[in-house]
Amino acid sequence: MSSATGLPEGVAAAPVPVAEAGTPAWQRLLLVAGGVILALAPLWLLESFHLFQLTMAVIMALAVLGLNIVTGYNGQISLGHGAFFAVGAYCTAILMSHFDWSFWWTLPVSAAVCATVGFGIGFPALRLAGHYLALTTFALAVAVPQLLKHKAVEDWTGGVQGLFLVKPDPPAFLPVTPDQWIYLVVVSIAAVLFFLTWNLIRGRIGRALMATRDHPTAAEAMGMDIASLKTKAFAVSALVTGIAGSLSAVAIEFVAPDSFTIFVSITLFVGMVAGGVASILGSLFGGLFVLFVPNIAESISKAAPGVIYGIILIGLLFVMPDGFAGLLRRLTARLRRGGTS
Amino acid sequence: MNTTRRSLLLGAGAGAATLALPNLAPAQEAPGVTANEIRIGSTNALSGPVSSYSVISRSHEALFKRLNEQGGVGGKRVNFIVYDDGYQPPRTLEQTRRLVEQDRVAFCFNQLGTPTNSAIHRYMNQRKVPHLFLATGADKWANPREFPWTIGFQPSYRVEAQIYARYILDQKPNAKIGLLYQNDDFGKDYLNGVRDVLGARFDAMVKTATNEATDPTIDSQIVQLQGTGADVLICGIVPRHAAQAIRRVHDMGWRPMFFMTNVSISASVVMTPAGPEKGVGVITSDFRKDQSDPAWANDAGMNEWRGFMRQYLPEGDQNDNNYTYAYAAGLTMIQVLRNCGTDFTRENVMKQATSLAPLELPTLLPGIRVQSQPTNYNVGRQMQLQRWNGRSWERFGNIIEGASV
Numbered sequence: 001m002s003s004a005t006g007l008p009e010g011v012a013a014a015p016v017p018v019a020e021a022g023t024p025a026w027q028r029l030l031l032v033a034g035g036v037i038l039a040l041a042p043l044w045l046l047e048s049f050h051l052f053q054l055t056m057a058v059i060m061a062l063a064v065l066g067l068n069i070v071t072g073y074n075g076q077i078s079l080g081h082g083a084f085f086a087v088g089a090y091c092t093a094i095l096m097s098h099f100d101w102s103f104w105w106t107l108p109v110s111a112a113v114c115a116t117v118g119f120g121i122g123f124p125a126l127r128l129a130g131h132y133l134a135l136t137t138f139a140l141a142v143a144v145p146q147l148l149k150h151k152a153v154e155d156w157t158g159g160v161q162g163l164f165l166v167k168p169d170p171p172a173f174l175p176v177t178p179d180q181w182i183y184l185v186v187v188s189i190a191a192v193l194f195f196l197t198w199n200l201i202r203g204r205i206g207r208a209l210m211a212t213r214d215h216p217t218a219a220e221a222m223g224m225d226i227a228s229l230k231t232k233a234f235a236v237s238a239l240v241t242g243i244a245g246s247l248s249a250v251a252i253e254f255v256a257p258d259s260f261t262i263f264v265s266i267t268l269f270v271g272m273v274a275g276g277v278a279s280i281l282g283s284l285f286g287g288l289f290v291l292f293v294p295n296i297a298e299s300i301s302k303a304a305p306g307v308i309y310g311i312i313l314i315g316l317l318f319v320m321p322d323g324f325a326g327l328l329r330r331l332t333a334r335l336r337r338g339g340t341s
Numbered sequence: 342m343n344t345t346r347r348s349l350l351l352g353a354g355a356g357a358a359t360l361a362l363p364n365l366a367p368a369q370e371a372p373g374v375t376a377n378e379i380r381i382g383s384t385n386a387l388s389g390p391v392s393s394y395s396v397i398s399r400s401h402e403a404l405f406k407r408l409n410e411q412g413g414v415g416g417k418r419v420n421f422i423v424y425d426d427g428y429q430p431p432r433t434l435e436q437t438r439r440l441v442e443q444d445r446v447a448f449c450f451n452q453l454g455t456p457t458n459s460a461i462h463r464y465m466n467q468r469k470v471p472h473l474f475l476a477t478g479a480d481k482w483a484n485p486r487e488f489p490w491t492i493g494f495q496p497s498y499r500v501e502a503q504i505y506a507r508y509i510l511d512q513k514p515n516a517k518i519g520l521l522y523q524n525d526d527f528g529k530d531y532l533n534g535v536r537d538v539l540g541a542r543f544d545a546m547v548k549t550a551t552n553e554a555t556d557p558t559i560d561s562q563i564v565q566l567q568g569t570g571a572d573v574l575i576c577g578i579v580p581r582h583a584a585q586a587i588r589r590v591h592d593m594g595w596r597p598m599f600f601m602t603n604v605s606i607s608a609s610v611v612m613t614p615a616g617p618e619k620g621v622g623v624i625t626s627d628f629r630k631d632q633s634d635p636a637w638a639n640d641a642g643m644n645e646w647r648g649f650m651r652q653y654l655p656e657g658d659q660n661d662n663n664y665t666y667a668y669a670a671g672l673t674m675i676q677v678l679r680n681c682g683t684d685f686t687r688e689n690v691m692k693q694a695t696s697l698a699p700l701e702l703p704t705l706l707p708g709i710r711v712q713s714q715p716t717n718y719n720v721g722r723q724m725q726l727q728r729w730n731g732r733s734w735e736r737f738g739n740i741i742e743g744a745s746v
Contacts, residue, residue, distance in 0.1 A: 049442035053435060151524060151553070160526045162430075162459060252431050253463065258456035259430045263389070294432075298387070298425050305425050306388040 039187050048179040052251070053291060055183045059247045061287025062190045064271040065197055065280065066241030071269075072278035073201060074233040075213030076125055080137030082264030083144040084238040086255075088114050088245025090148065093163040093255040094156050103168045103250055107189075110246040111239050118238020122231030141265040145257035162256025165249060186247050193240055198280050200236070209233055210278075241268070274316060276325025285324035371686040372470075373447025379678070379685055380420045381405075382440030384433050385453045385476075387425035394453050396657065397476060398423040400667035401451065403653035404675070414678045415685065422446060428453070430460035437461045441470055448473060448690055451494070451670050455479045455526070458491075466490045471691045473677070474670050474720065478604075480530050483718035485695070492694055492713065494670050496628055496721040498527060498577065498602065500743035502534025504626055504724050505600045507741055509573055510538065513598065517546065519571030521562050521586070523578050524551040531577030531602065538744050554579060563589045573598045580605040584615040591619035599623045603724075612729060621731045626724040626741075628709050629665050634733070642703030665704035672702055673711055673720070708740040719743065 023031075042054050067081045091110035095101040121140065125133050148157045157163065170181035200206055211219040212229050220226050249255050271290040276282025297308035320327040373380040385398040402421055409418040422444055424436035433452070440446045448471035452458055455477045465472035466488050474494040475482055482493030496504075509516050520535060522528035528551065536543045548569040550562040559582045566574060567590075574597040576586055583605035590599060599622060605611050606625045630637045637643040646668050650657055657664055678685075680693040695718065699710035709723045723742045727734040 047442065049438045052438055056431070056435060146555070149525065160456070162456065164463065248431065252434050252460065254430060254434070254460045256430055256456045256459060258428065259460070261429070263427070263429065294425075294427075302387060302423065302425070304388075309388075 039191065043176070043180050043183065048177065051179050051183050055179075055186050055251050056248070057287045057291040058183075058186050058190050059244050059251060059287070060268070060271060060290050061275075061284045062193060062247070063241045063244035063268050064275060064286040064290075065194060065283035066237045066239070066244065067268050067272050068278065068280070068283050068286075069197060069201075069209075069240065070233050070237035072272060072282075073206065073213065074209045074230065074237075076230060076233065077130065077134040078137040078234075078237070079134050079265050079269060080121075080140035081237075081241050081268045082141045082260055082262065082266075083137075084114050084118060084241040085245035085248070085264055085268070086144050086148070086260035087117055087238075088242030089249035089255045089260070090157060090163075090245075091242070092246040092249045093165050096165040096250075097158075097163045098156065107243060107246055110242055114242025114245075115235040115239040118242075119231055119235040121238070122234030125234060126227050126230055138262070138265070141262050145260055148257040148260070158256075160257060162254060162259070164254055167250045167253055182251055186251065189243065189247065193243065194280060194284075197240065201280065205229075270313065274313065274323055276323030279323065279325035281328070282323050282325030289324075371447065373445050374417070374685040377417050378420050379414070379417050380422065380444060380446040381674075382437070382444060382446035382449045383421065383423045383452050384426045384436045384440075384449075384457065385423055386428040387423070389427035389429070391428050391454075394476070394663060396661060396663045397451065397453065397667040397670075399654065399657065400664050401671050401674075404649070404668065404671040407649065407653055408675055414675065415681065415683045417685070419678070421450075426453075426457055428457060430456050433457040434460045434464065437464065441465075441468060447471075447685055448687060450474060450674050451476050451667075453477070458482070462488060462491060469687060471687055471694060473690075473694050474673060476666075476670070479526065480533070485716060485718050489695075490691060492718045492720060494673070494711075494720050495666070496724055496743065497719065498530035498604075499534040499537070500719055500722050501603060501626055501724060502531040502575070502577065503538050503743035504726075504741045505575055505624075506535045506538035507744065508624075508726060508738070509598070513573065516573045516598070517569070517571045518548070518573045518575060519566030519569060519597070520547050520549045520575045521559065521566060521578060522549070522551055522576070523582070524553055527579075527604070528577045531575065534743070535575065552578065552582060556582070559585055560589055563595075564593070567593065567595045571597060573600070575600040576605075577602045578605060580607060580610045583611045587611070587615035587620045587623060591616070596622075601625045603627055606729075606734065608733070617729075617731050620729045623729045624726055625729075625734065626726050627734075627736075628705055628721055628724045629662060629669070630704055630706055631734070632659060632662065632665060645703045669702045669704045669711070673697070673700065676700055706736070706740070 042051055046054065063081065063085055066084065067078060070076050071078050088110045091113050092103065092106040095106040095109060096103060121137070124136060128136055149159050167178060167182050168185070170176045170178060174181070176184065208219065208224050208229055211222070212224060212226055216226055267290045271286030272283070274289045275284065275286025293312055294305065294309055297312060298305040300308045370376070383398060383401065385395050386392050387395045387398070402423070405419040405421045408414060413419060422440060424439065426433040426436050437449065440449060449465065450473045453476045458475050458477055469490055472491040474492060477493065478495055478497050480497040480499035482491050483497070509518065518535070520532065522531045532549065535547060539546055548566060548571060550566050552559045552562055559578065563586055574590065576583060578586065583601055590597070601623050603625045612620050630640065630643055632643065646665060647659065649668065650659055650664065677690065677694045677697060681689055695713050695715050697711065697713045697720070699712040701710050706725050709725070711720045713720050723740045725736050725740050726738050727736045
């Protein structure tokens with residue numbers, strides 16, 4: 001019973017470092033074990049199609065996490081993270097299909113390229129605040145599908161046709177299907193990145209990021225290098241979203257400009273808001289939301305799935321103005337208060 | 342393999358349990374086929390920027406409804422399942438996997454779009470699920486050697502270009518051809534189609550120029566092609582550029598035999614902006630009956646279609662030519678199902694889909710027959726030429742068939 005009540009409590013507490021301090025070590029261990037079981041259970045419980053959907057949801061969650069770093073924690077609104085997602089996907093696809101690289105080796109390259117691009121985008125971002133930055137990044141997302149088709153890079157990107165790649169085979173010693181293997185790969189990589197991000201956010205750098213977001217003047221007066229923080233936040237954010245892109249390329253085994261339209265950026269933004277802005281766990285919910293809610297909407301009405309999706313979104317934001325993560329946070333707070341009184 | 346077998350057993354078990362009859366035969370005769378039902382899947386852009394194409398799926402739903410009311414096919418009713426992919430390739434893969442793995446459809450039919458179908462091309466062929474009569478004009482679907490489970494439907498751009506080239510060879514064997522095409526998949530299909538027909542003579546006969554979809558004008562390309570002394574001009578370009586080309590060619594006093602892709606022949610979007618009188622003589626092609634053409638006002642086939650629309654899709658816009666297209670594709674599908682007899686295994690469905698005897702359809706031009714052979718997956722391969730007379734397109738000459746490559 002203790003594990004059942006301990007799980008949501010601790011998980012919700014994870015993004016809030018203050019609450020973490022009070023959690024004893026054994027509870028934390030239980031939490032990690034619970035998380036691992038929860039992450040691995042679908043391997044046996046779900047059939048291949050649902051496993052594939054869940055794989056995609058985890059990938060989207062990772063992309064939302066990237067966006068959350070720069071928009072949620074650092075307060076720089078980006079409507080162009082689909083561009084980083086595309087760059088990551090194309091890095092992996094190009095290296096795998098033109099150079100026969102193994103998938104694993106493409107990850108560091110894709111991470112480096114995306115971080116560099118993100119760092120580059122971070123610079124103009126310094127001069128642009130709020131809505132202007134949102135529009136600039138939006139323009140980036142609009143441009144990327146067209147740039148991918150441009151004749152200068154067409155030989156590499158495959159132009160409108162896109163590129164085909166093959167997902168990595170499971171190692172011979174593991175008795176898993178390719179779908180199970182790709183799920184394992186995605187979940188492991190996502191777990192590492194979620195952990196690293198959590199580690200980054202709860203520490204000195206995380207506090208600096210949030211201070212920059214909440215009160216830049218005060219942060220600067222405290223001796224923080226705002227320019228460097230903002231550009232680096234963009235770089236890390238692009239890196240995380242780019243790796244999500246790489247994973248999506250192998251999971252789908254196909255990339256094309258039409259896979260990375262402006263809607264990807266909007267979807268990520270919706271996922272971030274629905275999951276919870278400035279919340280690590282919220283990113284996970286965001287990923288699940290953007291993958292499953294359109295399907296729910298469609299099962300309600302085939303005539304106008306977009307309308308239903310909109311209604312669900314508005315309804316959720318009305319009930320949970322600060323996203324799933326906010327709801328959980330409030331619930332646990334109430335539970336604790338109830339427990340102590 | 343394990344999963345497939347297990348899920349098959351599960352499906353059969355579930356089917357048997359729901360029926361709750363002492364039936365010794367397995368409930369599922371073949372993937373997606375039960376004693377009284379055939380499940381067929383499709384994806385379409387029900388939402389998003391190109392959702393105007395979603396009427397194609399509406400039409401199929403209505404057509405299968407009519408079929409079921411008339412007793413179905415092979416003693417079974419058709420259960421047609423459509424999912425929305427929003428024209429996003431990753432969603433197409435997701436939804437197609439749902440159709441194949443969760444809904445266990447027998448096969449997929451008339452899924453919309455080139456990038457979207459590209460994303461599932463390999464999946465369908467690896468799984469050996471028939472991927473039938475796709476709603477896209479790309480040429481790559483007719484590749485029986487590498488992708489035996491995928492087959493297209495309408496004449497591809499490449500077939501269209503082959504038809505122009507054949508007509509040119511027939512009329513002007515010594516023509517000097519100027520070919521202007523957009524530098525992408527769409528445009529390159531015209532290059533390939535002309536090359537298919539001319540073969541070794543291509544280099545001697547054809548001078549090419551290309552443009553980008555983003556170019557503001559294409560004047561310089563037109564001037565360049567005129568400068569080569571060409572007396573025939575073929576254009577594989579989008580409507581905006583087509584209007585410019587028609588006007589420019591006329592204004593500079595050049596009078597070539599002028600072929601325009603049938604993507605860019607709309608009277609309101611291309612001909613009127615170009616100046617209706619400037620486009621007189623421009624040649625294009627079609628395979629459908631144009632419902633606005635008075636010639637078909639009392640046509641038996643079109644009246645059959647209008648009756649179907651009135652009865653099953655009373656709210657559908659009869660001026661939308663996606664409906665005539667869908668009616669033709671749907672009837673082709675039904676013919677294939679009829680040819681299957683009572684054997685609806687994936688192997689037999691694919692066999693029947695790829696050996697379809699020439700079939701005339703009510704909404705296609707008289708004389709045009711859809712067909713397929715195991716070695717030729719171009720289902721629509723014939724078109725008729727038509728010429729702009731200043732007010733409308735006028736059909737002329739015989740039905741022409743593309744070269745088989």
